Amino acid sequence: MGACRHRHRCDGRIGFPKQQTDMTAKKSPEELRSYRWLGRDDLRSFGHRSRLRQFGYDRADWAGKPVIGIINTWSEINACHGHLRARADDVKRGIWQAGGFPVELPAMSLAEPFVKPSTMLYRNFLAMECEELLRSHPIDGAVLMGGCDKTTPGLIMGAISMGLPAIYVPAGPMLRGNWRGNTLGSGSDAWKYWDEKRAGRIGDAEWNEIEGGISRSFGTCMVMGTAATMMAIAEALGLTLPGASSIPAVDANHPRMCSAAGRRIVDMVWEDLTPQKIVTPAAFDNAIRVHMALGGSTNAIIHVIAMARRVGIPLDMARFDALSREVPVIANITPSGKYLMEDFFYAGGLRALMAKMQSLLDLSCLTVTGKSLGDGIAGAEVHHPDVIRALNDPLYPEGATAVLTGNLAPHGCVMKPAAADQRFLKHRGKAIAFENYNEMAREVDRDDLDVTPDHILVLKNGGPKGGPGMPEWGMLPIPKKLLRAGVRDMVRISDARMSGTSYGACILHVAPESYVGGPLAFVQTGDEIEIDVPGRRIHLHVGDDELARRRAAWTPPAPHYPRGYGAMFSAHIGQADEGCDFDFLEGQAAIAEPEIH
Ligand code: FES
Numbered sequence: 001m002g003a004c005r006h007r008h009r010c011d012g013r014i015g016f017p018k019q020q021t022d023m024t025a026k027k028s029p030e031e032l033r034s035y036r037w038l039g040r041d042d043l044r045s046f047g048h049r050s051r052l053r054q055f056g057y058d059r060a061d062w063a064g065k066p067v068i069g070i071i072n073t074w075s076e077i078n079a080c081h082g083h084l085r086a087r088a089d090d091v092k093r094g095i096w097q098a099g100g101f102p103v104e105l106p107a108m109s110l111a112e113p114f115v116k117p118s119t120m121l122y123r124n125f126l127a128m129e130c131e132e133l134l135r136s137h138p139i140d141g142a143v144l145m146g147g148c149d150k151t152t153p154g155l156i157m158g159a160i161s162m163g164l165p166a167i168y169v170p171a172g173p174m175l176r177g178n179w180r181g182n183t184l185g186s187g188s189d190a191w192k193y194w195d196e197k198r199a200g201r202i203g204d205a206e207w208n209e210i211e212g213g214i215s216r217s218f219g220t221c222m223v224m225g226t227a228a229t230m231m232a233i234a235e236a237l238g239l240t241l242p243g244a245s246s247i248p249a250v251d252a253n254h255p256r257m258c259s260a261a262g263r264r265i266v267d268m269v270w271e272d273l274t275p276q277k278i279v280t281p282a283a284f285d286n287a288i289r290v291h292m293a294l295g296g297s298t299n300a301i302i303h304v305i306a307m308a309r310r311v312g313i314p315l316d317m318a319r320f321d322a323l324s325r326e327v328p329v330i331a332n333i334t335p336s337g338k339y340l341m342e343d344f345f346y347a348g349g350l351r352a353l354m355a356k357m358q359s360l361l362d363l364s365c366l367t368v369t370g371k372s373l374g375d376g377i378a379g380a381e382v383h384h385p386d387v388i389r390a391l392n393d394p395l396y397p398e399g400a401t402a403v404l405t406g407n408l409a410p411h412g413c414v415m416k417p418a419a420a421d422q423r424f425l426k427h428r429g430k431a432i433a434f435e436n437y438n439e440m441a442r443e444v445d446r447d448d449l450d451v452t453p454d455h456i457l458v459l460k461n462g463g464p465k466g467g468p469g470m471p472e473w474g475m476l477p478i479p480k481k482l483l484r485a486g487v488r489d490m491v492r493i494s495d496a497r498m499s500g501t502s503y504g505a506c507i508l509h510v511a512p513e514s515y516v517g518g519p520l521a522f523v524q525t526g527d528e529i530e531i532d533v534p535g536r537r538i539h540l541h542v543g544d545d546e547l548a549r550r551r552a553a554w555t556p557p558a559p560h561y562p563r564g565y566g567a568m569f570s571a572h573i574g575q576a577d578e579g580c581d582f583d584f585l586e587g588q589a590a591i592a593e594p595e596i597h
Helices: 043-053 084-097 123-136 151-162 188-198 204-213 226-237 253-271 281-294 299-310 317-324 341-346 349-356 373-377 437-443 480-484 544-553 564-572
Strands: 067-072 101-106 141-146 166-170 177-179 182-184 402-406 409-415 426-434 456-459 491-494 528-532 537-540
Touching (some): 084 101, 084 141, 084 253, 141 151, 151 226, 166 226, 166 253, 188 480, 226 281, 226 299, 226 349, 281 299, 281 317, 281 349, 299 317, 317 402, 317 409, 341 349, 426 437, 426 491, 437 456, 456 528
Parallel strands (some): 067 101, 067 141, 141 166, 426 456
Antiparallel strands (some): 177 182, 402 409, 426 528
């Protein structure tokens, strides 16, 4: 069998500096993993080949070629990935061009708006599915297609654990929203105008128009939410082609990026360029610094810790806090700033942002191109200096995320100071505590609720086990009586997460969570809580004796699931500060290749 070994070149199109790997090919066709399925002269291989012929393929289509699995999270209920069915064909075009054999493998789509109780319940499910799809099939390398929040970490965690060469193809953001000439941002403007509706400032007709204008094309949320943050982190880690994460989903650059990724993965297989060679501790530091400069979503902390632990890097929240103090927010994007991802792309995108902050990055890190991160951003320029600011003219002087600890959160909690009313960064107030989301939803809009803007709303049982699945409940609604008085922010504390499109003085991911007996479980209405973001402290002003008395009187809640995936989730899920991975998925222990008999 003769291998197609020609090297392909990309022109210097927007976002794609010339790919020109000088890595020496290492594998022979007989060393391809797929050879065990397709290359041998035995009965099983006969069966595999005859089933490929059933599709109309012939030996010339696969013989001696790397088999590339395209893990596609397209579905008909996930508009963020609505274009990925067609984009998979662009990826295949590139794979064929480069002498590979493409096989599309559908995987769980995790549509953020639809999957209940939370997509976070299923991130690890997707990670397992990705890993096992690759392991159980004759696959030599993988193209990972996703973008909607949990799909990026889920696919990357699975690919890391499988350890085959893999390249990430981000779905890209949708176009800007529009309502009566006003720009609308995903999520962020939904929350904003919902508050306006609750306050009686807009009516049903306006609300209906906003519903039709806020999501105008396929693609992910177009603010710096979790999707945009995680796609950028994938690029900063070196797992995408340079510039890939910033391209709007419907821009013609996007299908070109997809076919370039298809060409590149074939060479990556011959080079045996696995994720383990790319996602080093230095690459994770780069990713965290980029996250901070972007003013990225708090959710990224959980996902990045989980990804790092899959390669055996013991990353923790303290590293985020340390790096956050060194990196200013320079991306002026909603919800921390005012522009949207489409503007970010026109301003030069992530390559330009990384070029602006290159003094803070390790540019020697290897990427999927086979070249360095520095090579990938060479020549990138900022075209709109208000969208991508200079380091000495930041939007916010410190990083996106502050990690607080104290007797209320012994293992930490997180806050996004740039997206909060600055007066709450040092604050002491009385708690109004809700035992669960339903109680909060029932009570929060009551006219007789005894609440002022200085109160602190506390939500329990929103964590990994308690939610379950750590739903995005952390941006608790401002009580209606305060909304009517013009209040738009107040301190809110929970063990839940918050959408990356959300904003406000929300303290999240309190660990350990209340459901397992973390101190949050013992907060009562009227307790005083003190927050000191510059000092990174959070303190519940209740004496140790009283806390011990409350703990002794506490009864653990009943399990959510009697059987099924939820029961497995509850038995094995880690806490937020640990990345919420399953205990049995962490680590690097080698798993044998499947027997073929
Ligand atoms: Fe898919 Fe926001 S709903 S990225």
